[in-house]
Amino acid sequence: MLAEKLIAQGYLSKEEYSSLLRCCTEEERLMLKARAVELRKQYYGEKVFTRGLIEFTNYCKNNCYYCGIRRENADCSRYRLTVEDILECCKEGWKLGFRTFVLQGGEDPYFTDDKMAEIIRVIKNTYQGCAITLSIGEKEKESYRMYKEAGADRYLLRHETANESHYQMLHPANMSLAKRMKCLYTLKELGYEIGAGFMVGSPGQTDEHLAEDLIFLKELSPHMVGIGPFIPHHDTAFANEAQGSLEKTLLLLSILRIILPKANLPATTALGTIHPRGRELGIEAGANVVMPNLSPVQVRKKYELYDNKICTGEEAAECAGCLQARIASIGYKIVNERGDSVAK
Numbered sequence: 001m002l003a004e005k006l007i008a009q010g011y012l013s014k015e016e017y018s019s020l021l022r023c024c025t026e027e028e029r030l031m032l033k034a035r036a037v038e039l040r041k042q043y044y045g046e047k048v049f050t051r052g053l054i055e056f057t058n059y060c061k062n063n064c065y066y067c068g069i070r071r072e073n074a075d076c077s078r079y080r081l082t083v084e085d086i087l088e089c090c091k092e093g094w095k096l097g098f099r100t101f102v103l104q105g106g107e108d109p110y111f112t113d114d115k116m117a118e119i120i121r122v123i124k125n126t127y128q129g130c131a132i133t134l135s136i137g138e139k140e141k142e143s144y145r146m147y148k149e150a151g152a153d154r155y156l157l158r159h160e161t162a163n164e165s166h167y168q169m170l171h172p173a174n175m176s177l178a179k180r181m182k183c184l185y186t187l188k189e190l191g192y193e194i195g196a197g198f199m200v201g202s203p204g205q206t207d208e209h210l211a212e213d214l215i216f217l218k219e220l221s222p223h224m225v226g227i228g229p230f231i232p233h234h235d236t237a238f239a240n241e242a243q244g245s246l247e248k249t250l251l252l253l254s255i256l257r258i259i260l261p262k263a264n265l266p267a268t269t270a271l272g273t274i275h276p277r278g279r280e281l282g283i284e285a286g287a288n289v290v291m292p293n294l295s296p297v298q299v300r301k302k303y304e305l306y307d308n309k310i311c312t313g314e315e316a317a318e319c320a321g322c323l324q325a326r327i328a329s330i331g332y333k334i335v336n337e338r339g340d341s342v343a344k
């Protein structure tokens with residue numbers, strides 16, 4: 001049985017991954033889930049780490065076909081937070097016990113390297129001991145180096161798909177998988193904790209593509225892996241495509257926990273969007289991180305990557321309280337820690 005083989009050796013071949021994904025029985029799924037929970041408890045106990053997400057700009061020079069804030073979406077109402085706004089988000093997050101801030105945005109040339117470095121320095125000086133994660137896309141090595149020297153600790157850059165032709169289907173011709181992968185290896189070399197990942201059920205995705213994702217991730221061995229279901233956005237070319245499946249996302253979370261046992265795995269907002277208990281189910285499948293939204297309420301709806309995104313109406317404190325209760329309800333515990341990777 002392939003599930004048993006995966007549990008025993010911690011990896012499979014491409015052919016084996018794709019047949020496991022294609023023909024996984026209920027018995028295998030439960031076996032993988034049980035092993036994933038065992039491993040997450042071994043490394044993280046009942047702890048759930050939080051990352052306060054600050055969506056600081058929805059301007060983007062890219063045009064990824066799946067994304068609601070891509071450049072050519074003229075109906076997207078654009079915003080940028082000021083440094084003061086960002087610091088206000090951090091203040092609120094710090095009060096709520098968050099020790100990691102994630103600065104996420106489109107690739108917005110307004111935020112030059114100097115501006116980013118300054119923002120990072122101010123946050124690090126004001127909230128000493130916090131960790132900063134950046135999620136601002138593809139940059140030159142020198143830019144990544146500048147942010148690191150300014151105090152950034154981690155970087156999230158989903159690879160999106162490890163298959164070249166699938167990558168081309170999801171992105172315009174000026175973007176390439178090779179460049180993305182190079183960025184990830186550069187970030188690792190510079191000493192960041194890195195995060196890769198992909199959408200589950202993105203248009204054109206096959207089980208073979210997912211198998212390639214798993215092989216690539218094992219090889220890259222990132223400290224974090226962000227996966228969530230693809231969800232269509234009404235103003236994109238993929239508006240009428242089906243959303244990714246809950247079951248498959250949960251199965252992949254369990255598989256990822258087994259192949260990268262120490263990785264930080266978030267139960268994502270997208271997972272919470274396709275099912276009312278999506279994030280809880282994600283934790284129960286092997287995830288150990290949640291990312292409550294710290295963005296100011298007045299901009300939240302504008303950071304619309306996909307339709308019906310949850311948590312766009314609540315204040316940060318409400319979101320944090322809601323998540324706290326959800327996590328407690330399944331026997332886990334949100335902790336006020338930086339949640340550094342144990343995979344160093």
Ligand code: SAM
Pocket residue numbers: 066067068104105106107135136137138156157158160198199228229230231232233270305306
């Ligand atoms: N610009 C940065 C980057 O490219 O890494 C960060 C922002 S980008 C919007 C963050 C992630 O959102 C992407 O890596 C992608 O996987 C996810 N995303 C975008 N559109 C989505 C959709 N329609 N459904 C689910 N996830 C989506």
Ligand code: FES
Pocket residue numbers: 060061062063064067068069070071105106107
């Ligand atoms: Fe740039 Fe989505 S296209 S953030």
